[in-house]
Amino acid sequence: xxxxxxxxxxxxxxxxxxxxxxxxxxxxxxxxxxxxxxxxxxxxxxxxxxxxxxxxxxxxxxxxxxxxxxxxxxxxxxxxxxxxxxxxxxxxxxxxxxxxxxxxxxxxxxxxxxxxxxxxxxxxxxxxxxxxxxxxxxxxxxxxxxxxxxxxxxxxxxxxxxxxxxxxxxxxxxxxxxxxx
Amino acid sequence: xxxxxxxxxxxxxxxxxxxxxxxxxxxxxxxxxxxxxxxxxxxxxxxxxxxxxxxxxxxxxxxxxxxxxxxxxxxxxxxxxxxxxxxxxxxxxxxxxxxxxxxxxxxxxxxxxxxxxxxxxxxxxxxxxxxxxxxxxxxxxxxxxxxxxxxxxxxxxxxxxxxxxxxxxxxxxxxxxxxxxxxxxxxxxxxxxxxxxxxxxxx
Numbered sequence: 001x002x003x004x005x006x007x008x009x010x011x012x013x014x015x016x017x018x019x020x021x022x023x024x025x026x027x028x029x030x031x032x033x034x035x036x037x038x039x040x041x042x043x044x045x046x047x048x049x050x051x052x053x054x055x056x057x058x059x060x061x062x063x064x065x066x067x068x069x070x071x072x073x074x075x076x077x078x079x080x081x082x083x084x085x086x087x088x089x090x091x092x093x094x095x096x097x098x099x100x101x102x103x104x105x106x107x108x109x110x111x112x113x114x115x116x117x118x119x120x121x122x123x124x125x126x127x128x129x130x131x132x133x134x135x136x137x138x139x140x141x142x143x144x145x146x147x148x149x150x151x152x153x154x155x156x157x158x159x160x161x162x163x164x165x166x167x168x169x170x171x172x173x174x175x176x177x178x179x180x181x
Numbered sequence: 182x183x184x185x186x187x188x189x190x191x192x193x194x195x196x197x198x199x200x201x202x203x204x205x206x207x208x209x210x211x212x213x214x215x216x217x218x219x220x221x222x223x224x225x226x227x228x229x230x231x232x233x234x235x236x237x238x239x240x241x242x243x244x245x246x247x248x249x250x251x252x253x254x255x256x257x258x259x260x261x262x263x264x265x266x267x268x269x270x271x272x273x274x275x276x277x278x279x280x281x282x283x284x285x286x287x288x289x290x291x292x293x294x295x296x297x298x299x300x301x302x303x304x305x306x307x308x309x310x311x312x313x314x315x316x317x318x319x320x321x322x323x324x325x326x327x328x329x330x331x332x333x334x335x336x337x338x339x340x341x342x343x344x345x346x347x348x349x350x351x352x353x354x355x356x357x358x359x360x361x362x363x364x365x366x367x368x369x370x371x372x373x374x375x376x377x378x379x380x381x382x383x384x
Contacts, residue, residue: 012207020200021202024200047283051283067285071284072283078294115191149287168191
């Protein structure tokens, strides 16, 4: 365990240097509002810094960082009145709903900004666990690593990733809408 | 720029976003951490101050009124407020409740947070409503008895019945509403916990 304050500070700096952009994307996926997003990012950084006093290196720094960050964001969901009033759904429910609503087929391909906007809106509809799985998948993590962060079996993560790929392919083909039917 | 849609492209698109993160300097983190500790301290203090206010108000009634039922009711309400303050203290502050959990797996962390909220809501009768109920009932009955003992009370039986009837019904309604809303919220949390348990049980 890091014995001194300096070691915690160094771990924090290392974590932010290596995973800062991913934490930024995570905050954007949890909070659509710019001010709330800034608050969440600060809270994630504070949680990380405080957590390193208990970092025992039983897992990698990356796993630790993602766990702390996702847990801070999940706490935000539990605390936020606005989020409490919003119905969050699972990947399975979305798949059962048949995927996509009516869409604009006029464009063969859509702009990068639009894709990201729709992707964020889609992720923000998901319940915390599925949100964590899709975000970690988008960060390029494999099923085993996602399982380590989230606490669900890698087999189940693989099933979820398969669903995610199907849904994303459907939703983002030729400008699919993010609306849930 | 356009996007031609494949899983790999989507991942590339996601990861290539520009970052707006401004890392917090360590010194600022220390300040924020100290501020958080102070905020928790003041919030706890406010909870105890609210209990102290109830104790002071009903303590005044205890000494002001001679009627036995009013005094008994005031005494029980004070005991209820102290019991509630003790329960709040025992359950700990919101910040302390997640201490040591921040690096647990997401499922474990989220489940324990939901369980904590569910237990708090489903036991609201025990730690928030019931401690106050006996004292409030006795206090109101004592007040009713005090009013009925007044010389001109027989001229206003209708009004007295109306006022006290509405007061009793209002108190009972608030208690029932708080209990029902909390029970409903606890049920919703339980279904989320069940979903997490199902996810955990998946091979």
